[in-house]
Amino acid sequence: MPNTQQLKDLTIQVRRDILRMVHKVNSGHPGGSLGCAEFFVAMYQNIMNRKEGFEMDGIGEDLFFLSNGHISPVFYSVLARSGYFPVEELNTFRLINSRLQGHPTTHEGLPGVRIASGSLGQGMSVALGAAQAKKLNGDHHLVYSLHGDGELQEGQNWEAIMYASAKKVDNIISTIDLNGQQIDGSTEHVLPMGSIKTKFEAFGWIVLEIEEGNNIEAILKGMAEAKVKTGQGKPVCVLLKTVMGHGVDFMMYTHAWHGKAPNDEQLAIGLAQNPETLGDY
């Protein structure tokens, strides 16, 4: 298992991948992707119990579902750098005939992706179904999911959140990326959601908070604690406080880079702030 420094090096390389991917096609969603770089690296390199290769059924291993599919750049980069497909394929992001569609899909057969996402609010239901299938199969591995905070404005989430505790789905850990931003502005500006922690608790979930969602040690510690909370008859929610655009100073603390690519000059600045570690694709 990689040590903390190796995880940090990989995170920086993932940030470079994200910036270069969206810059090349002048589209995509860098802000949320950068904010979740540490989380994805921690999950795929340390937290999740994964098998070699990829099988859709995922029996005998932990599963991950990305519900807020627009942060596909970080998903693709970490999947590639975790061995699911060649890193060179990141070059094809959002291009015609690519397996790396704008939003993740199973349709083109990209290893590592088990559901299409992008139309928001659907991932938790899918993750719950996969978790219940694991129970039926006597498979004691866990199901993880990631959701945006703005995404919780979609009502289907609350159907799923209500169901999960009612049916005691305690082999799921759903993480909410609390970056406080969405396309039209801050979540406080667009639609204030009050205390997400209180809401999940009221719906019968165990809730843990990771205050430093861009600190790899904090994520490793927090997710390890979350794992301990599984199997106790309740679903587990992790509130991950991140900064959208983290690691590129002019992209941080704003919603402006939610769905906008950097130009040549901005790319150069962003890359300079994240010097190459493991080698660009």
Added chain:
Amino acid sequence: MKTYTYTEKKDTRSGFGAGLAELGRTNPNVVALCADLIGSLKMEKFIEENPERFFQIGIAEANMMGIAAGLTIGGKIPFTGTFANFSTGRVYDQIRQSIAYSGKNVKICASHAGLTLGEDGATHQILEDIGLMKMLPGMTVINTCDYNQTKAATIAIADYKGPVYLRFGRPAVPVFTPSDQILEIGKAIRLTEGTDVTLVATGHLVWEALEASKVLFEKGISAEVINIHTIKPLDEKAILESIAKTGCIVTAEEHNIFGGLGESVARVLALHKPTPQEFVGTNDTFGESGTPAQLMDKYGLNAVSIVSKAEYVIKRK
């Protein structure tokens, strides 16, 4: 002329329930989900015999479709059960993204389709579901005509890998197809042979087409009745072979003529053999409250209407 009779009437949804119960005994991967309509969908037997393989979702159809998609990821074959309206229009995007685009092996089983839902009225009587579902890439669309065919279809779709929309209804209707049939997806069934007009019908209108063929026979008109249980993929060969003999066609369905079986048939004819066609279906309208028989009569979805359209389409040859 080959004639069909029946000794009893049964609801097609009970055929679904019986098929699901049989699958519960024969296929350990089959699981069932319901959004608070167990009794309406006749799922009790499956649940009684396989409680661990049943998921009561509550009144949350969007969540149900997502959970069904997720269950496939553990190798399960989920059958979702609710009314046709809540199986399609209410959850179109969930089906589109999480099931159809994701290529998930989910069987969307929809009862109370069309006007014959009856007294509950237009809020519950969907007449657009065939169109909605046939437009989804990769979705198979089946609409069965009686108890036995619905049971056979339920069993058949478990062995087919891919998303399926199975549509059936509420009222008791004549049981006239064999109890031992094996349904072949995409294969039309020619019920009667004829030379003057082809009647292509699906769902509850199949029996009406048979009734119409008897009336037409007495009038000296030889009608060929085709039971199209699978609307997508459509058995184009069966349709083209029939119209090669008859030269005209009437399609009949408990659905809006916009987007239904009739338009699928018209496409086949336009591509291969332009042929006079008349449509029996609802005409760009919502339904309303009433008994099933009253509604089918008011909206022209019965044998009388099929006879009238058949006589007219023959004149257009």
